[in-house]
Amino acid sequence: MQHYTNRQIFFAELIGTAFILLFGNGVNAMVTLFNLGGYTNITFGWGIGVFLGILVSARISGAHLNPAVTLALVVTKRTPANKIPLYISAQMLGGFLGALIVYIFFYAKFVEVDPLLAHSAGIFSTFPAIKDSFLPGFLAEVIATAVLMFGIFSIGDHFLHEKASFLAPFAVSALIVGIGMSFGAMHGYAMNPARDFSPRLLTAILGFKNNGLTDGSWVWAAPVFGSLLGAPLGAWLYELTILKRGK
DSSP states (O other): OOOOOOHHHHHHHHHHHHHHHHHHHHHHHHHOOOOOSHHHHHHHHHHHHHHHHHHHHHHHOOOOOOHHHHHHHHTTSSOOOGGGGHHHHHHHHHHHHHHHHHHHHHHHHHHHHHHTTTTTTGGGGGOOSSOOOOHHHHHHHHHHHHHHHHHHHHHHHHHTTOGGGGGGHHHHHHHEEEHHHTTTTTTTTOOOOOHHHHHHHHHHHHSSSSSSSSSSTTTTTTHHHHHHHHHHHHHHHHHHHHHOOOO
């Protein structure tokens, strides 16, 4: 098994996470700024971003691409705890840079459609369907991320045992699309602090209004803490119910 340096792992996670945001925020911008497509486009755009992110990083870093996934892998002893700073710093920076590239790419259209940056922060990060209520969105993120993590473990073990690991990126991408189509409306199915908080921080720095971070609300907390709770929950449920341990 080839050994990769921490530098290689860092850039694999950074670039892989950036790919998720490039295609995810990119499709959001296409729908919002140009009125091209709809929610189905959004779910497939995010799925394609995850697919490409996995292809970029899987052989080098294992394609965590998500601090919540890294946390779940650590608590289930699949990843060493001392790797947490390496992985999460790369993921958070990758999410920020991916979102920044999308903003630069669509800058002229932002100026035309929303010059005051008053109502387009949702291109970059998620917002609750039930306004002024924290719990519904938080529960949505916990449950959706638990489903995601349970599915990732199931996919990984199935394709590993079947010696068909090349199919795993397709299956994980389909899982993302499915979660988006089935559970996405309550809080945008972030399931990933690097996908939500990093772009939200970018919108705050750039001066977007109603960004869910510096506007006096706690919108940012549901996708961050919900995903960080949901991923270990899904991992534990998988290990409790499905995983076969050797004697």
